[in-house]
Amino acid sequence: MNLPSAAPASALAKPSFDVVRVEPGGDAVVAGRAEPGAEVALMAGGRTLAQARADADGNFVILPPPLPPGEHVLTLRAQAGERVAASEQAVTILSPAREAAARGAPAIAALDAPNQPTRVLSAPGAPSAERAAPAGADKPLRIGAVEAQAGGGAFLSGQAPAGATVRLYLNDSFVASVTAAPDGEWSVRIDRGMSPGSYAVRADLIGADGRPLGRVEAPFEAPVELALGSASGSGAGGPSEAAPAPLGPGAAVVREMRTARVERGDSLWRISRNIYGEGLRYSQIYDANASQIRNPNLIYPGQVLVVPQKD
Numbered sequence: 001m002n003l004p005s006a007a008p009a010s011a012l013a014k015p016s017f018d019v020v021r022v023e024p025g026g027d028a029v030v031a032g033r034a035e036p037g038a039e040v041a042l043m044a045g046g047r048t049l050a051q052a053r054a055d056a057d058g059n060f061v062i063l064p065p066p067l068p069p070g071e072h073v074l075t076l077r078a079q080a081g082e083r084v085a086a087s088e089q090a091v092t093i094l095s096p097a098r099e100a101a102a103r104g105a106p107a108i109a110a111l112d113a114p115n116q117p118t119r120v121l122s123a124p125g126a127p128s129a130e131r132a133a134p135a136g137a138d139k140p141l142r143i144g145a146v147e148a149q150a151g152g153g154a155f156l157s158g159q160a161p162a163g164a165t166v167r168l169y170l171n172d173s174f175v176a177s178v179t180a181a182p183d184g185e186w187s188v189r190i191d192r193g194m195s196p197g198s199y200a201v202r203a204d205l206i207g208a209d210g211r212p213l214g215r216v217e218a219p220f221e222a223p224v225e226l227a228l229g230s231a232s233g234s235g236a237g238g239p240s241e242a243a244p245a246p247l248g249p250g251a252a253v254v255r256e257m258r259t260a261r262v263e264r265g266d267s268l269w270r271i272s273r274n275i276y277g278e279g280l281r282y283s284q285i286y287d288a289n290a291s292q293i294r295n296p297n298l299i300y301p302g303q304v305l306v307v308p309q310k311d
Helices: 098-102 268-276 279-288
Strands: 016-022 028-033 039-044 047-053 059-062 070-080 083-086 090-095 108-112 119-122 142-149 153-159 165-170 173-179 185-190 197-206 212-222 251-254 259-261 304-306
Touching: 016 070, 016 090, 016 108, 039 059, 047 059, 142 197, 142 212, 153 212, 173 185, 173 251, 197 304, 268 279, 279 304
Parallel strands: 185 251
Antiparallel strands: 016 028, 028 059, 039 047, 039 070, 070 083, 070 090, 090 108, 108 119, 142 153, 153 185, 165 173, 165 197, 197 212, 259 304
16 A cells, blocks of 8 residues: 655745844844744854744844954854755845944945845944935935945945935045936946945935935945956955946946055055146045045055046
8 A cells, every 4th residue: 555655844934134233343133034933043154153043923133242353244044843944145244343443433234135236234333324314305315235346336326305316425525416216216337446445425415406405324345356357255345247237217327436545655645646647636635535534644555545536
């Protein structure tokens, strides 16, 4: 007599990230969803950092040990009985060095998911990229994604009230102006010229009189691979080789940015002389990067300066 075979076990739901908060000192909170009752492990480099059990609704919260300075790529692994599932998403944490954290440098958490733009989840110590514009706007001013593109490019996008003018800045230097589409979406594509390093991204909502009505900021780390034109590596703002999306409503293109990575022995005078042909114009570079240069006589190797166009 043939006995009926057992029905195959259903696949375990893949765990996912909802919230990741990281403090400059490395303390973190990770929340997400998984199959109810599953044991969820937070993984980094193949090892388990911490675990939690999903509740009856599938929600879980994990409090891992403080993350040391540096880059950490986090994933999730869920298990219920013999069934195991790994997350498709990954979160890259950029935790600042202790000295930088003491100066207020933020830790950054960015979510990578297949076929989706990188999304900044957490940047403590920096103004929130989710802060709304003044009351009455039909949509808040928002920076949604900041992605590095292979070959020295970048893609930035967000939301604003339909038809509003948004001005985009890198390190306080003007990059482009764009008008939000009817659905409130805006985007700016930079084709080339970005040096690897840290940037402050700023978007201003501009009123009819030309004055800013609202402002949002977000940090951005352009990886070293950017300068090599490579799409390898992962992390916040990781470079991408995806074909440039066609321009539509609410989109603008900057063909080339001018940036300078400070090397040992550099000065603003020397950089100005190399780029503009005269050292006296160093004040233009200083003004465009005042957020990261406290003293024009003191710049440090590794700093990335946005250089205004010569004219």
